[in-house]
Amino acid sequence: MVITREDTRAGTALLLAAAPAGKGCLIDAASVLPALAAVPPSTLTGTAAATVIELADPLDPQTVLTRIRAAAATAGPLSLYITGQLHLDHKQRLVHLALARTAPATLRYTGLPWHWLAAELKLRRPGTTTVVVDLVADAEAWQRLGTEGIGLGYGTRLYGRVAPPPPRRTVAAPAYLAACAAIWRSGARPPLTQLHEQAAARAGVQDALLLAFDAPPVHHLPLDNGAEPVRHDRPSVPPPGPPAGAETEGPGADPHPAILAAARAGRHTEAASIAALWESTALRAHGPGSMEAIHWLEVRADLARLAQDAGRSCALWMAAAEARLASRQAPDHEDVEAAVDRAHHQWEQLHDPALARSLAPALTALRRRVPGRRRGAIEAIQRQIENVHSTSARPE
Structure with missing residues (x-):
């Protein structure tokens, strides 16, 4: 500047x-x-x-x-x-x-x-x-x-x-x-x-x-991060105060219903943008790797699933799993296993062979750390990659 x-x-x-x-x-x-x-x-x-x-x-x-x-x-x-x-x-x-x-x-x-x-x-x-x-x-x-x-x-x-x-x-x-x-x-x-x-x-x-x-030097009050915790599907991870630009019904209002309503109405970009704003506020208030920030990362992963964007959903679920492991949650912790299972499921929904191949190494490495309760998960990845190769090699 x-x-x-x-x-x-x-x-x-x-x-x-x-x-x-x-x-x-x-x-x-x-x-x-x-x-x-x-x-x-x-x-x-x-x-x-x-x-x-x-x-x-x-x-x-x-x-x-x-x-x-x-x-x-x-x-x-x-x-x-x-x-x-x-x-x-x-x-x-x-x-x-x-x-x-x-x-x-x-x-x-x-x-x-x-x-x-x-x-x-x-x-x-x-x-x-x-x-x-x-x-x-x-x-x-x-x-x-x-x-x-x-x-x-x-x-x-x-x-x-x-x-x-x-x-x-x-x-x-x-x-x-x-x-x-x-x-x-x-x-x-x-x-x-x-x-x-x-x-x-x-x-x-x-x-x-x-x-x-240009931007006039307008002075705004800082974000209100001291709002009362709100109830949602993860009571142990209350979201911080509402981020600038997020429309809520009042101070500390639960944004999840509005986000879900936007996604179900097909307004996927709007839903993802609101979730990203809340995630940014959680990062500011609690720092990277916090359960608050990871929660919003997982919300964005599920919103990508609702938008039928399997590639982004897979990548976001993998990022959430990595963040949980980095925060010292055990590989057999139910939330870690759930994140990896969801990443694996979204990867299986991909129809783009090139994208599937590009995400496979990271998913395989993650599966080696978090085998989960699904037997043969790593072998399943390898089989699907082989199927992708054989399908793409067939003459049209």
Whole structure:
């Protein structure tokens, strides 16, 4: 974040550069990281002291989400610099940021949903978060952005550009962020609005969508995490106070009925977004690995099942099982076994051979640690993988 006077608090800058490897690459995202790394950290955050986190071509969306959550949990100013490419998934038509392993068939499981980023930043105090992007959109995502735009919600500054897909067999360069870095390295420290104008002019952003959304410094009261515990299907794990943006009937109201009603009505994105907000609040109040946070991870896993998204449900149930094991629950604990059994069941529902193969190693490793009460579970995984291989090898 660039401001006209230096902030005395410590700030955090997260540099995220991601793009698929191979022919699916539309932008050489990581090429700008050396230039940004050469900029003084305090310039990236607009603060006297700064921490810089760099994510270059990350592989897993959950890992990226964890790093974003950790950065979003800091009290001082937060600046995110994101370069990469946007795509729409074919089922839910949601915008995703592609990661290193992303392919069209696996976008929903290997890309970072844009609404995940929005949900994490929405919980921060308005006026303390700045996001600067240099993105390329594929044809479908570009058409969507042309009619609906792209945003991160009230309270977050968003500057940068989104460019249309480059010509075939051409890889775009993150020229906008490279221009920002060049301006800073020259010794200039213009305010963000002027930096945006200068970088856009240098980058020659013809036909691109330019973003310049400022956030007024509105002061809100902190989230109420002292609400009375509410009753739900896991009485030992009460949710924290309601997160910003979640609609409830009153302070501390149980969100589970509203989430379930949205899912049963087919509003799966709405249900998942509300659950993600509650999970973020649980992480803030109780920390990663807490039973409160794990509960909401399991809620999201079951919502993915209701949305018939077996791949995401399997991945989330595996993450929940791993979190329970990391919190020192025994492998034969009923909740650990239940999480692994549900992950296994969702894996068996997959119809995408490539996705099934990609999730099989993690599921097999988890099954070795948590055999459960279902005899021959590991052998069953191996048999199904062999069936997948033989089916995909048959001539059409």
